[in-house]
Amino acid sequence: xxxxxxxxxxxxxxxxxxxxxxxxxxxxxxxxxxxxxxxxxxxxxxxxxxxxxxxxxxxxxxxxxxxxxxxxxxxxxxxxxxxxxxxxxxxxxxxxxxxxxxxxxxxxxxxxxxxxxxxxxxxxxxxxxxxxxxxxxxxxxxxxxxxxxxxxxxxxxxxxxxxxxxxxxxxxxxxxxxxxxxxxxxxxxxxxxxxxxxxxxxxxxxxxxxxxxxxxxxxxxxxxxxxxxxxxxxxxxxxxxxxxxxxxxxxxxxxxxxxxxxxxxxxxxxxxxxxxxxxxxxxxxxxxxxxxxxxxxxxxxxxxxxxxxxxxxxxxxxxxxx
Amino acid sequence: xxxxxxxxxxxxxxxxxxxxxxxxxxxxxxxxxxxxxxxxxxxxxxxxxxxxxxxxxxxxxxxxxxxxxxxxxxxxxxxxxxxxxxxxxxxxxxxxxxxxxxxxxxxxxxxxxxxxxxxxxxxxxxxxxxxxxxxxxxxxxxxxxxxxxxxxxxxxxxxxxxxxxxxxxxxxxxxxxxxxxxxxxxxxxxxxxxxxxxxxxxxxxxxxxxxxxxxxxxxxxxxxxxxxxxxxxxxxxxxxxxxxxxxxxxxxxxxxxxxxxxxxxxxx
Numbered sequence: 001x002x003x004x005x006x007x008x009x010x011x012x013x014x015x016x017x018x019x020x021x022x023x024x025x026x027x028x029x030x031x032x033x034x035x036x037x038x039x040x041x042x043x044x045x046x047x048x049x050x051x052x053x054x055x056x057x058x059x060x061x062x063x064x065x066x067x068x069x070x071x072x073x074x075x076x077x078x079x080x081x082x083x084x085x086x087x088x089x090x091x092x093x094x095x096x097x098x099x100x101x102x103x104x105x106x107x108x109x110x111x112x113x114x115x116x117x118x119x120x121x122x123x124x125x126x127x128x129x130x131x132x133x134x135x136x137x138x139x140x141x142x143x144x145x146x147x148x149x150x151x152x153x154x155x156x157x158x159x160x161x162x163x164x165x166x167x168x169x170x171x172x173x174x175x176x177x178x179x180x181x182x183x184x185x186x187x188x189x190x191x192x193x194x195x196x197x198x199x200x201x202x203x204x205x206x207x208x209x210x211x212x213x214x215x216x217x218x219x220x221x222x223x224x225x226x227x228x229x230x231x232x233x234x235x236x237x238x239x240x241x242x243x244x245x246x247x248x249x250x251x252x253x254x255x256x257x258x259x260x261x262x263x264x265x266x267x268x269x270x271x272x273x274x275x276x277x278x279x280x281x282x283x284x285x286x287x288x289x290x291x292x293x294x295x296x297x298x299x300x301x302x303x304x305x306x307x308x309x310x311x312x313x314x315x316x317x318x319x320x321x322x
Numbered sequence: 323x324x325x326x327x328x329x330x331x332x333x334x335x336x337x338x339x340x341x342x343x344x345x346x347x348x349x350x351x352x353x354x355x356x357x358x359x360x361x362x363x364x365x366x367x368x369x370x371x372x373x374x375x376x377x378x379x380x381x382x383x384x385x386x387x388x389x390x391x392x393x394x395x396x397x398x399x400x401x402x403x404x405x406x407x408x409x410x411x412x413x414x415x416x417x418x419x420x421x422x423x424x425x426x427x428x429x430x431x432x433x434x435x436x437x438x439x440x441x442x443x444x445x446x447x448x449x450x451x452x453x454x455x456x457x458x459x460x461x462x463x464x465x466x467x468x469x470x471x472x473x474x475x476x477x478x479x480x481x482x483x484x485x486x487x488x489x490x491x492x493x494x495x496x497x498x499x500x501x502x503x504x505x506x507x508x509x510x511x512x513x514x515x516x517x518x519x520x521x522x523x524x525x526x527x528x529x530x531x532x533x534x535x536x537x538x539x540x541x542x543x544x545x546x547x548x549x550x551x552x553x554x555x556x557x558x559x560x561x562x563x564x565x566x567x568x569x570x571x572x573x574x575x576x577x578x579x580x581x582x583x584x585x586x587x588x589x590x
Contacts, residue, residue, distance in 0.1 A: 065491070090510035094431035097438040152489040179427035274423070 003076075004038065006057040007069075011041035011129060014211040017241055019125065021107065023054040025066045025204030031240040032195040035078035043129035048138060066204070067096075070197055081196045088191050092198045095183070095190075098176060103205055105150050106173030106219055109166065110209065112146035116216045174222050174281055181226045181274060188235065195236065207233050225277060340413055341396050344373045348391040349381045359391050361403060361535025366393075367571040368526045369415040379466060407528050417527045425522060429529045432514065432521070436529075439507035440536045442492060443500050447545065449483040451497055454546050505553045512557040519566065526567070533560075534567045 007030075009023030017039070018024045030037040037056075042048040056063045056072060063072045074081070081089065111122050126142070127135040154165055180202060189195045190202070206223065210233055214220050224230060346366070348359055366373050373393065378384065385392040385401045392401035393409075400409045410416065418426060448459045463479060464472030487493045492500075511533060520526045521533070537560060541551045555561055 086513040087516070090513040091428065091431070093506070093510040094428065094435040094514075097435035098431040101434045101438055149489045152486050175430075179430060182423040182427045185424070 003059050005036065006040050007037045007054055008040045008042050008047060008051055008057070009054045011043040013125065014208075014213070015237065016207055016211055019208055019212070020053060021104075021204045021208055022066045023204075024207060025200050026054050026056070026069050028195075028203050028236065028240065029070055029073065029080060029197055029200035030078070032197075032200060033073060033078040033080040035073050035076070044131055046131060046134070048130065049134065066201075070200075080194075080200070083194060084191055084196055088196075092196065095180075095198055096201055098179070099201055099205055102172045102176035105154055105169045107205060107209060108146040109150055109169060110214060110217050110219055111212075112143045113150065114216065117214045118143060120215050121212060170219060171281070171284070173219055174277075177219075177223055177226055177229065178274065178277055178281065181229055181277075184228050184232060186228060189232070195240075199232075199236070202229075203233060203236050207237070222277070226274075338396055338413075340371050340415070342372065344371065344393060344395045346373045346375045346391055346393050347378055347381045347384060348375065349377065349379065358389070358403060358535060360538045361531050362391055362393070362406065364534050364567060364571055365403070365407070365417075365528055365531035366410075368417060368531060369410055371410065371415060403528070403532065417525065420525060421522060421527070429522065429527060432511070432529055433532055435507060435510065436532055436536055439503055440540075442487075442490070443504045443507075444536070444540065445483055446487060446492055446495070446500050447497070447550065449480050450487055450493070451546075455480060457546060458544065501549055501553060504550060508554055508557050508560060512560050515559050515563060517559065520563075530563075530567065534564055537564050538568070 007023070007026060009018050009027065010020035012018050016024065017027050018041075027037070027039065029035075042051060042053055052064050054064070054066065054069065056069045058072075058076075063069050073079075081092070084092070110117055112118055122143075123139045126139040130138050150165065150169065151162075154169055184190060187193075189199045191198070206229060209217075209220055209223055210230060212220075346362060363373075363375070381390045381392070384399070386399055387401045389401050392399060393406060395409075398409070400406050407416075418429060421429060447454055449455050460476040460480065464476040467475060484493065495503075515521055520530045522529070537554055540554060541564070
């Protein structure tokens with residue numbers, strides 16, 4: 001059963017074993033299920049050109065993509081979802097689809113398309129870990145792949161400018177984070193007290209966003225306000241990734257659930273935070289509508305010149321001019 | 323629609339009640355299969371909102387976002403399921419008000435699962451599988467146009483779909499893998515539904531309308547092989563779910579002037 005398994009992945013920084021979300025998912029799942037993986041970082045080697053990362057090598061067979069790798073590990077009897085019921089398994093699939101559709105485009109944008117973040121954080125990091133002359137074109141290639149993915153999946157016909165696409169994907173990503181926070185509530189992991197594959201996926205996507213020093217990121221600000229998700233990341237880092245040697249079995253014993261008194265206090269704090277955040281997201285859309293409202297209903301603030309006829313509205317607002 | 327336009331429309335929408343002459347526009351029969359049509363009809367009937375179905379050749383161009391079908395209510399034209407749900411919510415008809423936050427999160431997650439898996443799989447089978455594309459999809463898509471426009475448009479659409487598939491990583495999948503993914507998705511839906519009547523117990527929500535729309539389309543569309551519909555039929559609770567919605571919402575409420583869904587091949 002213990003066939004040696006190698007995983008090629010990107011290296012780690014900012015307190016994480018890997019900065020690449022997909023690699024992080026596989027590493028986390030391996031820790032949860034007790035699989036012994038030897039991580040072979042592709043940093044500073046020419047393999048980053050030829051291999052899609054992450055890739056698992058085991059006895060001559062290679063598996064790519066996190067979902068396929070997790071399936072492979074399950075077939076090798078490293079199953080972290082063993083205790084889940086059928087319905088929880090179905091929920092896992094649904095939440096994974098939610099993450100991929102709503103959160104991943106915004107993450108790609110925040111790291112690879114946003115000019116400030118790309119120039120200050122992502123490109124230097126990747127360039128410093130590519131051998132010469134790859135450092136000139138590997139980051140750029142990844143950035144253009146990210147941009148084309150965003151535009152093809154999200155930039156459909158009425159949203160023609162990248163700015164509108166950005167607004168849409170960030171709004172959806174914030175909603176997605178709120179939904180994850182509601183679902184997590186105040187428990188330790190998504191399905192009770194043991195970590196399963198959904199926890200690996202959420203951790204893989206959220207941890208880089210949380211730990212990287214992004215100069216301009218509204219998404220990171222939003223995430224930091226969701227304290228239960230931050231706590232979730234820190235718990236996983238502390239319990240599963242604190243051992244020094246990579247790939248060895250975790251020294252984790254299920255911690256006792258927190259006492260009910262502190263639980264209810266945290267629950268109240270969490271609820272209050274969630275309500276505030278939902279209001280914030282709603283406010284953003286309401287704000288735009290209010291601005292529009294004000295423009296139409298305050299004639300004193302119109303610029304001098306022929307007053308432009310407002311387009312005929314089916315029902316004129318009753319708001320009196322300011 | 324842009325964010326500002328969306329907020330504006332929902333503000334306007336809240337002001338008026340639902341009129342009697344609301345219309346649902348779809349392209350002419352025999353054209354590209356519209357997956358959303360049974361979804362929207364089911365959703366509107368679940369909300370008890372009357373709507374007339376009109377077939378127009380240029381429906382795609384009338385729609386604000388290019389997607390069909392769309393609804394024309396009073397002075398507004400709204401397309402796609404998400405904005406229509408918001409629009410009806412602004413008018414005071416909502417199916418998901420009774421859900422708490424965790425349930426709403428689950429509902430959104432399952433809707434994404436259906437969109438992610440089933441919709442992509444349907445697109446893949448229609449356009450990336452060469453046999454189906456050549457025999458069924460391209461002729462159907464190009465039927466309203468004269469030569470040579472029909473060929474150009476059909477190939478252009480196929481190229482677009484293939485580009486999107488390769489961007490999301492589905493280009494390397496074989497047909498069997500796609501069938502397997504659909505089967506897993508249906509298994510997840512089946513396990514979530516269990517023995518309940520609807521996904522969130524007694525009341526139907528937009529998730530039920532969406533799942534019904536997709537399953538109905540798969541079951542009633544002619545493809546080169548029946549493997550896909552066989553896979554769905556193997557989940558008996560999903561099949562009875564579809565039959566129940568068709569029976570409750572499409573066969574009892576036949577009003578004069580409407581185009582009942584039962585004219586299309588039924589599941590019975």
